Amino acid sequence: MEFSSKLIEQAVNEMAQLPGIGKRTALRLVLHMLKQPAEQVKFLSEALLKMREEIKFCKSCHNISDEEVCDICSNPRRNQSLICVVEDIRDVMAIENTRQFNGIYHVLGGKIAPIEGIGPSQLNINSLVEKVKLGGVDELIFALSSTMEGDTTVFYIYKQLKGVEVKISTIARGIAVGDELEYADEVTLGRSILQRVPYENAMKSS
Template identity: 55%
Template sequence: MAEYSSILLEKAVDELSKLPGIGKKTALRLALHLLGEDKIRTEQLCKSLNDMRNNIVLCKRCYNISDEPICSICSNPKRDETLLCVVADMRDVLAIERTCSFNGLYHVLGGIINPIEGISPNDLRINELLGRTINEDIKEIILALPATIEGDTTNYYLSKVLKDFKGTISTIAKGISVGDALEYADEVTLGRSITNRIPYNK
């Protein structure tokens, strides 16, 4: 086990290595980089992280991350409010927005049905989705969930729950590889999957 000459450095490396995709070596490089930076820049980074963690909230309409009670996407009058894209989490919103291929609104479920991990339909924002179909003028719902067994299970469950929805229910085209999360798809492929969406077969 590596020995550090500074306990403070060791603690910083330990915390950084808890981040996804960051091993001990990368964490050490980052810690040493920050140590060599101007103190003001390091303080700005710490402040930004604290502000993000303490002040970001969930949009009361779509449940995406937001600085305000209603996010900038939901409050944008140029967005098509008749088109609703259902995604698993906030990372999917960011991935789709990067494609510049979608101009509707979102609904973030907060996950997908996964019995192995103990996630049931009751743990997701499905009732809120149903409420939006009743209270908003939605003409089409796009199911943009991961191309996994869990994603397909959630799609099927939603199609049954939305049986009384009078509009169109579609799903993204299968340009996304089976087993892939949306956030890892390249922007062109994901954009085409949204544009070339197909009716969902119940």
């Protein structure tokens, strides 16, 4: 692609570094910005910069936060003895949207993935183990994705907590609500039978 302007070229190249945005899309976005009032682009540019430079991570759960301790951790109405362990900030948002969870979170920041060079020390695992060892935590719910990396991460933390008195559970795996059985994969369908729940419990959905 040839640009008649270095300024455009630079803007396109920077935009195209974002995941899922190729050069063509980047150009479309940049040309759109050119048609917008300069203020609009200033707002965008400043919002991104400010977000990146001022964002804090909650001291306690490592969720993104505008304060030292996030709104969830500092909320007295949340159950501080029930911790849901997730990979990512997006998982916190997804679970919050269900309005089914009243505990607090612990964001690991990823999964153990030796192939990508991510070991336990790069994740927020130590702070979780210490928090549990300090006491006051009744249960850890692991809500990690059901992949080899996710399972490895859960197992690693499980081993670290050997001997510590805390209940450890994982979110239920099964057939998604509304899905048809015949299209479910065998592993999920198999697990959903082995881990069947009493009918009365299943009805307590919300």
